[in-house]
Amino acid sequence: SSLFGGPSPPPIEPAPPEIKFDDSPVDADASAKDDPSHATNGANGKAAAAQTAMPPPPVIQHTAPEPDTSRRSPDDDEQTTPKASATTLTTPVPALALSTPEPTPTVPQINGRSPAAPTPASTSSLMPPPPRPPTLRPPSSGTTNTPSLAPPRGRPLPVPARGQPGCSTLAPPPTHSSKPDKPSRAVILTPGHSPLDWARLSGDPSADLRGLPAGSPYLRVTPSMLKRMTGRRGKDAWTVLGGRVYNMTPYLPFHPGGEPELLRAAARDGTRLFGEIHPWVNYEGMLAAFGTAGGGGGAGDMEAMD
Numbered sequence: 001s002s003l004f005g006g007p008s009p010p011p012i013e014p015a016p017p018e019i020k021f022d023d024s025p026v027d028a029d030a031s032a033k034d035d036p037s038h039a040t041n042g043a044n045g046k047a048a049a050a051q052t053a054m055p056p057p058p059v060i061q062h063t064a065p066e067p068d069t070s071r072r073s074p075d076d077d078e079q080t081t082p083k084a085s086a087t088t089l090t091t092p093v094p095a096l097a098l099s100t101p102e103p104t105p106t107v108p109q110i111n112g113r114s115p116a117a118p119t120p121a122s123t124s125s126l127m128p129p130p131p132r133p134p135t136l137r138p139p140s141s142g143t144t145n146t147p148s149l150a151p152p153r154g155r156p157l158p159v160p161a162r163g164q165p166g167c168s169t170l171a172p173p174p175t176h177s178s179k180p181d182k183p184s185r186a187v188i189l190t191p192g193h194s195p196l197d198w199a200r201l202s203g204d205p206s207a208d209l210r211g212l213p214a215g216s217p218y219l220r221v222t223p224s225m226l227k228r229m230t231g232r233r234g235k236d237a238w239t240v241l242g243g244r245v246y247n248m249t250p251y252l253p254f255h256p257g258g259e260p261e262l263l264r265a266a267a268r269d270g271t272r273l274f275g276e277i278h279p280w281v282n283y284e285g286m287l288a289a290f291g292t293a294g295g296g297g298g299a300g301d302m303e304a305m306d
């Protein structure tokens with residue numbers, strides 16, 4: 001009762017007017033019987049639908065019922081509605097149907113029932129805002145309400161035994177923790193020649209660091225050729241590491257041990273020297289990009305015989 005106010009009972013009545021329209025459909029039924037093809041024309045189709053369901057013709061209801069409700073609401077007479085409706089349909093249909101939204105001030109009952117949306121005042125009075133849900137409270141005081149985030153109170157969760165001696169997973173094994181205790185022989189590299197700079201340079205595929213014409217294949221290096229590549233007097237510095245010849249010349253300013261140290265292995269097999277000082281250094285990875293054509297970064301394979 002609070003929603004519809006005093007005139008609430010009338011809205012229930014408008015349903016009977018639908019039954020009234022059934023009388024008019026009877027005429028439509030006759031026309032529909034005349035027209036066997038109901039699906040071809042829209043109007044005929046509507047008439048056919050009215051045939052199948054005599055009491056509630058849907059299409060006719062839209063046009064007619066609104067005027068009926070306008071009249072019915074003031075009358076509020078249920079018993080008279082069924083028979084008198086046929087006459088009421090014809091007269092009021094055009095005028096009242098078009099003006100249904102406008103007469104809202106004159107006839108409040110109609111407005112409240114069918115087009116309740118257009119009048120905000122009526123809606124506000126009918127539909128008060130819902131109460132704010134209590135669950136939206138800030139979680140500051142809700143510590144008791146959020147037990148899932150807190151650790152369980154009873155038993156402590158099983159924790160891996162990290163605090164025990166010898167079980168630390170963060171520290172590396174003692175055998176791999178540091179380099180051998182030897183005095184550093186590293187030199188101060190000139191700007192732009194850091195290991196990172198070398199990695200950037202050697203990673204550039206456009207750089208041909210072999211000192212050979214671009215696209216040239218690997219060389220078969222003889223011992224006599226190797227001996228001439230001392231890195232002095234304008235010659236390149238070649239060395240042999242693991243049976244392969246590498247042109248160390250581009251790497252000279254990048255060598256952390258210094259150029260003189262690196263040149264100790266020039267023009268000869270440097271495998272033993274290299275292994276004595278830094279066996280952990282991956283020379284293949286560092287020198288592989290010396291050149292593009294043929295790859296490998298070296299001058300070529302070492303020829304066993306001259």
Ligand code: HEM
Pocket residue numbers: 183184185186187246248251255256257258261262263264265270273274277278281282283286287
């Ligand atoms: C072309 C091959 C070589 C490459 C790619 C190379 C690369 C390196 C690298 C990366 C380091 C730094 C290592 C580190 O800090 O842990 C280094 C240091 C060093 N290299 Fe080489 N090296 C080469 C050949 C040689 C040769 C043949 C010698 C000796 C004759 C040598 C002597 C040294 C020395 C003395 C250090 C300084 C070690 C230190 O930090 O105390 N290197 N080299």
